[in-house]
Amino acid sequence: MAKVYLTGAGPGDIELLTLKALRVIQQADVIIYDRLVNPEVLKEAKLGCECIYVGKENKHHILPQNEINTLLYTKALKHERVVRLKGGDSVVFGRGGEEALFLASKGIDFEFIPGITSAIAVPEMANIPITHRGKSVSFRVVTGYEAPEKGYAQLDWNSFKQDETIIFLMGLHQLKNICQQLMGVGKPSDYPVAVISRGTLKDEKVIVGTLADIYEKAKDLPTPALIVVGEVVSVRAMLLGER
Numbered sequence: 001m002a003k004v005y006l007t008g009a010g011p012g013d014i015e016l017l018t019l020k021a022l023r024v025i026q027q028a029d030v031i032i033y034d035r036l037v038n039p040e041v042l043k044e045a046k047l048g049c050e051c052i053y054v055g056k057e058n059k060h061h062i063l064p065q066n067e068i069n070t071l072l073y074t075k076a077l078k079h080e081r082v083v084r085l086k087g088g089d090s091v092v093f094g095r096g097g098e099e100a101l102f103l104a105s106k107g108i109d110f111e112f113i114p115g116i117t118s119a120i121a122v123p124e125m126a127n128i129p130i131t132h133r134g135k136s137v138s139f140r141v142v143t144g145y146e147a148p149e150k151g152y153a154q155l156d157w158n159s160f161k162q163d164e165t166i167i168f169l170m171g172l173h174q175l176k177n178i179c180q181q182l183m184g185v186g187k188p189s190d191y192p193v194a195v196i197s198r199g200t201l202k203d204e205k206v207i208v209g210t211l212a213d214i215y216e217k218a219k220d221l222p223t224p225a226l227i228v229v230g231e232v233v234s235v236r237a238m239l240l241g242e243r
């Protein structure tokens with residue numbers, strides 16, 4: 001019986017792939033992968049494995065989601081092991097749940113293989129711990145991409161008043177608006193912010209600033225990039241100073 005493995009490939013650095021993910025990649029007959037997956041990972045696939053790119057660009061998906069679903073289904077009808085590979089973890093803004101629901105509705109067996117999400121690992125590898133005693137006791141991972149017409153909720157900015165770490169994914173193009181909105185609900189203009197571009201990869205860039213100045217400093221960074229807002233950002237300077 002065929003099975004589709006909804007697999008997270010981690011944030012970029014291929015050494016952040018889990019052993020379970022590596023095993024299903026090595027055994028796969030077909031791998032269907034996204035733009036955020038490090039293509040180096042595909043070298044682990046067996047000879048004859050069909051690798052299909054269904055990369056997603058920021059707003060316009062190269063292949064619409066319903067066509068990806070259909071592709072997963074048709075491949076599962078012909079092959080035993082289909083791997084659906086995504087950057088980070090497939091259920092963190094990765095539509096893994098939607099794909100699983102579709103497969104289940106078609107009677108296709110599936111399994112989630114968790115990946116290391118960029119939301120935690122990218123700040124961490126840039127020396128920003130997303131919780132830190134005395135600075136932050138909670139964190140939120142939020143999409144910076146707002147499109148109510150597509151079912152992405154509009155953010156309730158008033159709910160960000162509390163001191164906690166906020167990680168914005170898909171938010172670089174909204175950086176100015178994010179900073180303005182957070183200052184609008186009372187966060188000080190010198191509140192710490194970092195933008196990390198291409199985290200965990202060799203060309204990673206980390207820019208640290210404040211709500212007032214981060215936009216000018218970071219707006220032109222290459223994607224993928226995420227935004228970390230909160231006092232924990234200051235831990236980076238403490239750690240680098242101690243080295």
Ligand code: SAH
Pocket residue numbers: 010011012036086087088089090091092093094116117118119122168169170171196197198199200201224225226227
């Ligand atoms: N499922 C993914 C997130 C998908 S949303 C995960 O769990 O990591 C895509 C967003 O993730 C990007 O817009 C960016 O904000 C963030 N992202 C993914 N990989 C990244 C990386 N290597 N460096 C910085 N941000 C990254």
